[in-house]
Amino acid sequence: MAHPSDRSLTPLIHHGYQPPAGFDAPQPAVHKASTVYFPNVAAVRSTEWKDKTGYTYGLHGTPTTYLLEERLCTLEGGLQCVLSPSGLAAIANVSLALLRTGDEVLIPNNVYGPSRALAEGELRNWGIGHRLYDPLDPEDLARCIGPATRLVWLEAPGSVSMEFPDLVALVRVCRARGVTVALDNTWGAGLAFNPFDLLPGRQPALGADVSVHALTKYPSGGGDVLMGSVITRDPALHLAVKLCHMRLGLGVAANDAELVLRSLPSIGLRYRAHDQAARALATWLQSRPEVVQLLHPAFSGSPGHEAWSSLCGADGLAAGLFSVILHPRYSRSQVDAFCDGLRLFRLGYSWGGPVSLVMTYDLAGVRGGWPAHLPAGALVRFSIGLEDVRDLQADLAQSLAAALA
Numbered sequence: 161m162a163h164p165s166d167r168s169l170t171p172l173i174h175h176g177y178q179p180p181a182g183f184d185a186p187q188p189a190v191h192k193a194s195t196v197y198f199p200n201v202a203a204v205r206s207t208e209w210k211d212k213t214g215y216t217y218g219l220h221g222t223p224t225t226y227l228l229e230e231r232l233c234t235l236e237g238g239l240q241c242v243l244s245p246s247g248l249a250a251i252a253n254v255s256l257a258l259l260r261t262g263d264e265v266l267i268p269n270n271v272y273g274p275s276r277a278l279a280e281g282e283l284r285n286w287g288i289g290h291r292l293y294d295p296l297d298p299e300d301l302a303r304c305i306g307p308a309t310r311l312v313w314l315e316a317p318g319s320v321s322m323e324f325p326d327l328v329a330l331v332r333v334c335r336a337r338g339v340t341v342a343l344d345n346t347w348g349a350g351l352a353f354n355p356f357d358l359l360p361g362r363q364p365a366l367g368a369d370v371s372v373h374a375l376t377k378y379p380s381g382g383g384d385v386l387m388g389s390v391i392t393r394d395p396a397l398h399l400a401v402k403l404c405h406m407r408l409g410l411g412v413a414a415n416d417a418e419l420v421l422r423s424l425p426s427i428g429l430r431y432r433a434h435d436q437a438a439r440a441l442a443t444w445l446q447s448r449p450e451v452v453q454l455l456h457p458a459f460s461g462s463p464g465h466e467a468w469s470s471l472c473g474a475d476g477l478a479a480g481l482f483s484v485i486l487h488p489r490y491s492r493s494q495v496d497a498f499c500d501g502l503r504l505f506r507l508g509y510s511w512g513g514p515v516s517l518v519m520t521y522d523l524a525g526v527r528g529g530w531p532a533h534l535p536a537g538a539l540v541r542f543s544i545g546l547e548d549v550r551d552l553q554a555d556l557a558q559s560l561a562a563a564l565a
């Protein structure tokens with residue numbers, strides 16, 4: 161009798177099992193591949209990955225990533241989508257695809273910090289200039305656009321100081337000058353407003369050319385995935401992003417794509433729950449003597465509230481994210497002690513997951529000086545998770561009492 165170790169293991173590789181053709185289930189299959197087989201050489205020569213008519217290599221897409229891309233297009237009202245391994249990688253993909261040496265990119269002065277670091281630390285090395293504009297002043301954007309400006313980034317609202325810009329006015333300025341507009345749409349998530357159609361019903365549609373979404377936040381919803389998307393409505397723009405993406409070797413793991421696919425159906429429910437809880441806590445914090453300013457675009461008195469209201473609707477949606485400025489009488493160590501003293505709120509970056517987060521920012525350092533439109537103090541940002549609001553409020557109350565008495 162042959163020893164078991166002499167057995168050919170080929171049947172373990174060329175095995176006969178095929179999943180049943182009629183197996184239709186709620187969750188899509190997780191297709192993993194680097195290699196994709198071709199039936200013959202003619203197919204190698206004729207299969208095209210750029211328009212999703214075929215599969216050639218795992219990096220260029222699998223049924224799992226294509227499915228996620230299609231669903232994200234549905235979420236955001238776009239036509240084409242490219243996935244990247246993080247939100248920041250998606251931002252980099254757009255800038256590297258659309259900018260050349262000698263070009264200039266404009267970014268808002270309240271932009272997501274690492275996006276600015278990309279311009280200062282990498283784009284500059286490639287001879288690509290950048291300029292910061294005031295997103296609350298469309299005329300400032302108009303003044304900043306020069307002959308070398310090829311791309312303008314928008315963000316609504318800025319991720320720490322939460323000013324909500326007049327996106328319609330900013331897009332109009334760019335349209336008038338023929339400059340491509342990319343929007344960091346992570347906050348709106350395709351739910352608070354349509355990034356490609358800011359004035360629904362108006363023809364032709366007015367909106368961003370490119371929408372970037374850190375799927376790390378609400379689409380993932382778990383605090384356990386890093387991913388980003390670049391969504392467009394123009395085939396030429398999409399191809400530029402896609403080719404750059406391919407040349408840089410950007411890809412996403414199938415299991416990560418599966419996690420986002422699993423979470424996407426509940427994004428609307430979660431977004432509303434985060435929003436409601438955040439507004440309840442923001443209302444309570446705003447009434448506290450320790451707080452001199454609430455920064456949440458759905459609250460009147462918050463910078464850009466009117467722009468939020470006209471874009472998203474007076475009874476519209478907002479993400480579960482806000483900041484407060486604490487009274488300047490508190491020392492840095494008192495503010496740190498307040499953050500450290502929270503028990504349910506964990507100290508950490510990011511947002512969109514079930515656990516509430518807190519973070520303190522050196523706004524003056526980040527912005528090169530304290531913004532003139534904000535009262536002085538210490539900025540603390542909260543990302544509201546899915547815990548019971550009463551428990552979160554009690555947590556805030558106990559730490560305020562302990563640290564800022």
Ligand SMILES: *Cc1c(COP(=O)(O)O)cnc(C)c1O
Nearest residue numbers: 246247248272319346374376387
């Ligand atoms: C988190 C975030 C990003 C970057 O996403 P990562 O996946 O963390 O790289 C970009 N823009 C905004 C507004 C974000 O909140």
